Each structure stands twice: as C-alpha cells, then as structure tokens.
Amino acid sequence: EPEVTQTPSHQVTQMGQEVILRCVPISNHLYFYWYRQILGQKVEFLVSFYNNEISEKSEIFDDQFSVERPDGSNFTLKIRSTKLEDSAMYFCASSEGAETQYFGPGTRLLVL
Amino acid sequence: GDSVTQMEGPVTLSEEAFLTINCTYTATGYPSLFWYVQYPGEGLQLLLKATKADDKGSNKGFEATYRKETTSFHLEKGSVQVSDSAVYFCALVGKGQGGKLIFGQGTELSVKP
Numbered sequence: 001e002p003e004v005t006q007t008p009s010h011q012v013t014q015m016g017q018e019v020i021l022r023c024v025p026i027s028n029h030l031y032f033y034w035y036r037q038i039l040g041q042k043v044e045f046l047v048s049f050y051n052n053e054i055s056e057k058s059e060i061f062d063d064q065f066s067v068e069r070p071d072g073s074n075f076t077l078k079i080r081s082t083k084l085e086d087s088a089m090y091f092c093a094s095s096e097g098a099e100t101q102y103f104g105p106g107t108r109l110l111v112l
Numbered sequence: 113g114d115s116v117t118q119m120e121g122p123v124t125l126s127e128e129a130f131l132t133i134n135c136t137y138t139a140t141g142y143p144s145l146f147w148y149v150q151y152p153g154e155g156l157q158l159l160l161k162a163t164k165a166d167d168k169g170s171n172k173g174f175e176a177t178y179r180k181e182t183t184s185f186h187l188e189k190g191s192v193q194v195s196d197s198a199v200y201f202c203a204l205v206g207k208g209q210g211g212k213l214i215f216g217q218g219t220e221l222s223v224k225p
C-alpha cells in the first residue's frame with residue numbers, strides 16, 4: 001500500500017539554525033499539507049499546497065516558514081531561524097482530492 | 113471559525129468493553145468528518161470517515177455516524193482489544209476549504225487485559 005514517508009524521523013537543532021524537513025507524498029496525490037503537534041496539544045494545520053503554490057496557510061506559518069516541491073516527488077518544509085517554540089512533531093500529509101488526507105509518520109523536531 | 117470538541121481523556125477500559133468517544137463540531141455548511149488514530153510512537157492513520165449527514169463510517173470494528181441535527185460524530189466499538197490502545201482524533205474538513213483539517217484535542221484510550 002502506498003504511504004507518505006518523512007525524513008528525518010528526529011532532528012535536534014540549535015535555536016536560530018535553519019532546518020529542512022522532507023516528505024515524499026503518495027505518488028498520484030495532488031494536494032500536500034504540513035501540520036504540527038506540540039507535545040500534549042492539538043494537531044494544528046500549517047499550510048496546504050496545490051499546483052505548485054500555497055493554497056492556504058495558518059497564522060503559525062509566518063515568514064520563517066516556507067514550503068517547496070523541488071522535484072516531482074519531494075515536498076519540503078523549511079524553518080529559516082528556529083525558535084524554542086518550534087519544537088514539535090511535524091506531519092506531512094497528501095491527498096488525491098482536497099479531502100481525505102494520508103499522513104506520514106512525522107519528524108520530531110527539538111530546538112535547543 | 114470551525115472547531116471540533118472531543119471528550120476528555122484518558123479513557124481506561126477493560127478488554128471487551130464497549131467504547132464511546134464523543135465528538136461534536138461547529139462548522140458552517142456541511143463538513144466531511146474523520147476519525148484518525150495515533151498508536152504510540154507512530155503517525156496519524158485514517159480510521160474512518162463520513163462525508164454527508166446520516167453516513168456511517170466503519171473500519172476495524174469501529175463505527176461513527178454523521179449526525180447533522182446534533183452536530184456529532186461519536187466513535188464506537190462494541191468490544192475493544194488491548195491493541196486498540198492509542199490516541200483518537202476527531203477532525204473535519206469544511207466544504208470548499210481546500211482540505212484544511214481541523215482536529216479535536218485527541219482522546220487517549222488505554223485498554224487493560
């Protein structure tokens with residue numbers, strides 16, 4: 001069964017450093033998403049991406065965040081200058097239509 | 113804005129007990145509704161969904177019915193197993209909202225043998 005994959009599974013970084021989280025969505029899917037889950041809190045929407053552009057973003061997704069689909073398979077989330085409060089589990093998801101989403105296993109980001 | 117509210121956890125049950133996890137929502141229009149499950153150390157897996165009123169989603173013995181009149185989508189299972197121990201998330205996607213999932217806070221279920 002096709003699945004969404006994410007790398008790395010864990011990332012530790014220093015405050016102020018840039019991180020890039022990588023995702024490989026399911027191959028025939030057209031819609032891509034990033035969510036995050038701060039420990040013990042709700043899963044929160046960050047951004048959706050369709051047709052090579054952002055279709056919607058949340059208030060969390062400020063100028064420090066960017067997304068890119070650099071080739072036909074990868075979908076990346078970049079945080080330019082990490083803050084302590086960026087520590088969270090980051091989930092990538094993809095969907096064929098703009099509805100039923102399939103999630104990757106997540107990247108646990110720890111900012112020190 | 114749209115929102116989802118789930119019953120507080122953790123919920124602790126004995127094996128073979130009946131499970132209900134309550135979920136209510138607030139949304140404009142008629143959203144699609146989902147239950148996702150997160151097993152320890154893993155990501156979110158789609159458990160079931162319903163896209164219109166009175167639809168029943170079902171999978172792995174779990175069921176939930178889309179109730180427009182009570183704006184609810186309660187998750188039920190007749191006989192839980194230890195392997196069902198996980199965190200369960202209710203979520204919605206508003207119609208015409210580009211697929212943004214709005215999640216409830218999650219309900220942790222622990223099933224004891």
